[in-house]
Amino acid sequence: MKKRIENKLGDFFGQENVGVQDVSYRHRGHIEENPYETHFDIKVKSEKFKSMTQVARHKLVYELLEDEIKLIHAISIGTIIL
Template sequence: MSDLKERAARMKAALDVALQPVEMTIRDDSKRHAHHAGRNGIEGDETHFTMTIVSERFGGMNRVARHRLVNELLKPEFETGLHALSLKLSAPAEL
């Protein structure tokens, strides 16, 4: 993921530290949502992402708790322009 843009790189770093994932993919879907609220019309402004994260940290947590955890970890990004996340979160034992 060395080609990640600024926001994606910050999110990856924060999630790596907090979740120590065994697998993580981050895809910027912003261009596909250019017509949605939360966009300022600048191409590539990193507002919409799809993430798949596999982490032991999610073990014993329900889906809502997992999503709340990720959203809380990324709160600074939401406060500075992140608009939407599509999340697929699981523990390794669930694969």
């Protein structure tokens, strides 16, 4: 799932502008049926964020990851304007 998220966001923002960390290990025991690749920290840098509010930037990331969001438990998103 991590690679899938990196590829999808990287295709849109550029691979060098995307960082994805699987932090599922912090939540072991929280989700017993699948304790791996369930929680992610995502960082994205882009000029595309220039005229967008933080809410709009997060909404864009959620829209790009629409299919992946259905399969994971939680994400944390950090966006940086270049």
